[in-house]
Amino acid sequence: MNILAYDRTSCILCGARLESNARKWCAKEIRVLYTSSVDCTQATLSGVGIIRHGSIVQVPIDPNVVDMSRQPRGLDEREGFIKARLHSLKRHQHTQTLRQHGTLFVRPLVPFLWGFAIHSFCWDMLNAESAPDLQVLFQACLSMPLSRSGALDWGHDYIGLIDPVPIEDPRGSKLGAKDLMGDWWRHSTPSQIPEIQELVEAEHIAPSTAQPMPEKGQEIPIAGDRFLSLPTELREMVLFNLPSKDVYALKLASPVFANMQLPDGFWASRFEFDHEFGYVLEARSSRPQFWRSLYFAMDRLKENPAISLSGRFRVWELSSMLKHQLREAVHPACHGEPVIGLIEPQHSSEWLKTQWQTATRGLVNEPDFFEFGCRPLRTRVVQVPTPLRLDRVVVSFARVGTEKYISGLELLIHNDSSIKIGCAGRGEKQIEVDKNLLPICGWHLALGMSGIQGIAAVMKDGSLSSWVGKYEDLPRYSLRGGGGDLLAMKAEFDAFRMVSLSIHTSNMETTTWINHLPWKYLCPWMPEIPPDHYILDGSGQEYAHWYMGMEGGTDVGKSRPIDAFYFGGSHGELLPLLKEIIVYSLAGTTIQITGVEFTYTDSSRDRFFGMITSDPDAEDEIEENPEEAKFSVPIDGPGGERIKGIDVLYTKLFDTRPMLKGLKIRTNRRTAEVLPAPVLNKRKIASNILDSSEYPSQVLDQQRTVDVSKNWITLEPRGQELVGIYAVLGWNMIENFGLISMNRS
Known part of the structure; x- marks a missing residue:
């Protein structure tokens, strides 16, 4: 059996990696939630297995088997056990992929088992009071992305263990592992806390010096308390279901509740899953005799700096979060054929x-x-x-x-x-x-x-x-x-x-x-879909048809929208204020343009387009970072200079989509070319910024230190006024550049 993972396997609940070198024995005890490749609708829970040999663990088929001493130590298949491999699994290696009319479905070549792993103790916590539906849990795990740390992305940070970090798509995110995502159990073991077990099993617990719940307030007569009309059973039900801090407040406000003796059942309710000591699983199995004394003893234990309960509390919190998440599941009431x-x-x-x-x-x-x-x-x-x-x-x-x-x-x-x-x-x-x-x-x-x-x-x-x-x-x-x-x-x-x-x-x-159908309706847009009075020119149609025909896979490029950017304002009102265009570039294996800044006579209107890789306020960017540079193209907007068209040059690295490498900004007065190129020492960026009215193109060709493609693509706006640009923005790259124009009428 294989565990669905990236390059390491983590517990689906607490996020800790499952490793044979874990220092705590309980961190090696796991269960597996698995199914067959032939039928994904029958999720099954295994018994408890121990990680003994690297990435392989023997797990009992019977979920009731939890006795570690009965497990075989060899790696051969034994009757009643399944061998689980805790490593990366690509299911398509075992499947035949079929497509019909753009829809994908999978036919297994051979039956095999696969699934997800969870610590035995984490399962016990998740299973406390009410067992989750295994099929719903399995489908929930299938629905979540896997980070490279091996943890499922449930939309939270595992209570501080991981950081959301950007992926290649600037509008997407994934989980980036902190060092804490390792065997954090070694610092704070959630199971096997001897001090808790001793308290639960104790025949006598020292009396508490904690402040008792407040008594009746003298200024409020009992006759005016509306809770007086409630039967005693209902009042007890209210107390049992409220958090302790709210019970304290209620007894301060209500003479009727202040005069009520808190029964032993109330203190026992504090150890139910949704109350403050719901993580004390030992109390459910041992059923101690002195619930009130145990409550205050646990309160003291929680404040003891020598005893860490943070791991236990973390698993309890994550269990509560997952229980609430599973209640949101679509299954089984999903309407439609x-x-x-x-x-x-x-x-x-x-x-x-x-x-x-x-x-x-x-x-x-x-x-x-x-x-x-x-x-x-x-x-x-x-x-x-x-x-x-x-x-x-x-x-x-x-x-x-x-x-x-x-x-x-x-x-x-x-x-x-x-x-x-x-x-x-x-x-x-x-x-x-x-x-x-x-x-x-x-x-x-x-x-x-x-x-x-x-x-x-x-x-x-x-x-x-x-x-x-x-x-x-x-x-x-x-x-x-x-x-x-x-x-x-x-x-x-x-x-x-x-x-x-x-x-x-x-x-x-x-x-x-x-x-x-207009191509703009075949792909997503940011910040909104361009209204019909705008005219679009460029390679956006190519991208839209590529996006429309996507057939699955994990190519982040197929999740990017097209960004529309109106540097001239929605109706050209900013064109007379435009004074400068600043182009940013980044040098790596290849050199590409990463962003464009438009500045105006009113600086409050300055705007950026793309992934700006450097601080726009830095004065000497080349000296600060030899891999980044910015180039200025002055525009005399107040004097009537207007952009009439833009030529683009693309570069391609391996099997990536073409990235924007150069721009020729054509105005009603001149043509300015921005073509970043590496100098001979490859440690700085030199820019060829041309003005056709001052420099012959052959001179600039001699200044280039590397050969570049001469296949410039000319973009001419069909509208009378060029007011914007659009492109597909990636991490440090711009693709499918185009123009947005409109007619003055």
Whole structure:
């Protein structure tokens, strides 16, 4: 059996790496949550195994086997045991990948077992009071990216153990391991704390000197206390369910509760999972006789600097977080007609033949580990009436970590019927549709790296409803098909959230529909999709078609939006204020332009475009960092100088997409060329900034110290006024550069 991992394996709960050289014995005791490659719908929990030999561990098949002394020490397969390998697993090495109409599904070549690992003690904590649904837990693990530290990205930092750090996509993030992600159990063991066991098993515990709960306040008469009307049983229930600090406050405020004797059951309730000593698992098994004394003894133990409970507290907190996360799961109430998928291979594949326009970002279809993005587990399809006239749309959300994602939609039709797709029914917000009941022809979506976070309806006349959910600072996608009537919708979900939304319209019966749709509707945009009065020129169409045809994988480039940047303002009002363009470059294996700064006579309007690799206020950047440089192109905007076109030069490194290497900025007065080139010692950057009115091009050719491509691409704006640029921005690179122009009328 293999454990799904990157290059190391970590516990799915606490994030600590699973290693045979762990100093604490309990850190080597693990269980495995696994399934078969043939059937991903039957997750199974193993018994407790011990990591003894590097990356291999024997785990019992029977989940009730926890006695370490019964385990075999050899590495051969034994009856009743499974050999688990704690190393990187790429499932496609064992599978045949099939594609049909852009949809991927996997057929195993040979059956094999695979899954995720968890410390035995972490499982005991997660299993306390209520056992999680194994299938839901398995699907939740499948839905989360894996960091290079081996920890699943649940949307939190494992209580300070890891840092979110940027990946290649500046708008994505992944988990970067701190040194603390190693065997942190060696510093604070969460299990086997002798002092706790001694207290639980003690026949007598020394009396506490802690301040007792307050008595009745003399200024409040009992007759005026409204709690007096509650039966005693209900009052006790209130006390048992409140946190201790709130019980203290209640007894200060209410004479009735102040006069109540706190029964032994109250002190016992403090050791239930959701209360302050829920991490004392020993109390559940031993059932001590002196709950009140144990409570105050644990309170003293918690303050003892010689005894560290931080590890135990960390596992308890993470268990509570995971329990709450699993309650957000889509399973099993996922509305719509099921279509064949990763965890639902038994369903129909008829809809796979349908043409769809799909809005998604960072989608990973292959069943391997992935570092960022999202993985679809189930697919649902609904047919809608034509034309689709709605009263409103009820949007359901699920929280994953600190972010909220759409988990389902309910379309409320004007004839009092409704259509649900996904985990609808726990709606939190509504889209109010135009009161004239215009037909809906599509959707605008705000796409996070892990799912859809915001949505608005597109009406037949092109108008847009109000947004619901998070949409600011997220790439937006216009899902409107080929302009025909909306016939069907398809959504893909992981364990918690909607990760893609597709539509099928009346004019999408053949593959030629894509040729009649403006290319700007085939990819996501930042900060928003350009309005129709803007004219787009450049290589954006090439990128959009490449994006539209993506077929899974983990290429971060296929998750990047196109950024639109209006240096002239939305209507050209900033062009008379433009005074300078500063181009930034970075030297590495190759040299590329990384960012452009536009400065104005009013400095408060200065703006940046791209990934600025250096401090724009640094005066001598070449001397401070020989790999970075910036080059200035003056523009006399107040005097009437205007940019009339831009030529671009690309460079390519290995199998990367072409990156922007040079610019020729053509104005109504001159042409300025910015072409960073390395000098002979390769330790500084020299810039060829040309002005065609002053220098002949052949002189500049002689100044170059390396050969560069002469295949400049000329970009001419079709509009009368060039007001902006667009590009795909990566980490220290710019791709698919283009122009945004408009007509003065």
